[in-house]
Amino acid sequence: MTQPRYHPASIFFHWLVVALLIAAFAVIELKGQFPKGSEPRELCKTIHGLLGQIIFVVMVVRLITRWAFGTPHPINPNQTLTALAKLAHYLLYLLLLMLPIMGFIFLQAGGKEVHFLNWVWPQWISLNPELKKLFKEAHEWLGNALYFLIGLHALAALWHHYILKDETLRRMLNKIKPSEFIKSQSR
Ligand code: HEM
Numbered sequence: 157m158t159q160p161r162y163h164p165a166s167i168f169f170h171w172l173v174v175a176l177l178i179a180a181f182a183v184i185e186l187k188g189q190f191p192k193g194s195e196p197r198e199l200c201k202t203i204h205g206l207l208g209q210i211i212f213v214v215m216v217v218r219l220i221t222r223w224a225f226g227t228p229h230p231i232n233p234n235q236t237l238t239a240l241a242k243l244a245h246y247l248l249y250l251l252l253l254m255l256p257i258m259g260f261i262f263l264q265a266g267g268k269e270v271h272f273l274n275w276v277w278p279q280w281i282s283l284n285p286e287l288k289k290l291f292k293e294a295h296e297w298l299g300n301a302l303y304f305l306i307g308l309h310a311l312a313a314l315w316h317h318y319i320l321k322d323e324t325l326r327r328m329l330n331k332i333k334p335s336e337f338i339k340s341q342s343r
């Protein structure tokens with residue numbers, strides 16, 4: 157379903173995920189400052205895991221919102237650029253759904269309990285050091301790849317705003333001007 161502008165709920169979830177991701181990345185980077193096995197290091201991992209699970213839930217709700225309310229049509233007439241932007245968006249959705257699942261799998265396969273606040277997930281995966289290694293490495297590799305994808309995505313948004321001077325960023329900030337709204341509706 158194509159709409160002339162983003163629904164406020166889609167905008168809210170976009171920026172909520174940005175904030176949650178910054179916190180999840182910051183806390184896992186902070187982990188490296190503490191010695192192995194220390195309490196603050198374990199706490200960083202726990203908070204990271206909790207934020208990752210919240211991101212997963214928000215992403216599912218966000219996809220439902222996207223499906224229910226639709227998305228605006230592309231602003232740039234260049235079809236290659238539009239296709240690249242779409243690909244980047246789908247990759248972002250995919251990674252943000254896959255990373256929490258991978259985190260969950262490698263922790264359980266390594267024999268660790270996965271908590272959501274005070275609640276403990278049932279142990280669905282039995283001890284399997286090889287599976288743990290595979291999913292831990294994939295989680296770390298894809299987690300780091302996500303930094304680059306987000307960097308490219310944010311640069312593209314700034315390029316639209318400052319170089320092309322179109323309404324791409326403003327419509328994701330819900331700051332689209334009435335005249336531009338009418339213009340985008342007539343496209
Ligand atoms: C969208 C969500 C997530 C993102 C973007 C993400 C990203 C990352 C990144 C970038 C790292 C650090 C990699 C490195 O050290 O180079 C990491 C490590 C880790 N992640 Fe996640 N993660 C997410 C969700 C989760 C979830 C849901 C869990 C657990 C249930 C989890 C558990 C862990 C753990 C335990 C580590 C530390 C591994 C270690 O060094 O021992 N992550 N994650």
Ligand code: HEM
Binds near residue numbers: 227231245
């Ligand atoms: C930090 C993590 C971020 C993630 C995971 C993310 C993810 C996404 C996704 C999945 C979409 C597609 C929305 C849809 O069609 O359903 C999108 C759109 C958008 N994002 Fe982000 N984003 C992030 C950060 C940013 C930042 C920092 C900026 C601005 C500097 C930004 C600006 C935009 C804009 C302007 C759009 C709309 C693009 C269009 O209308 O074609 N995003 N983002």
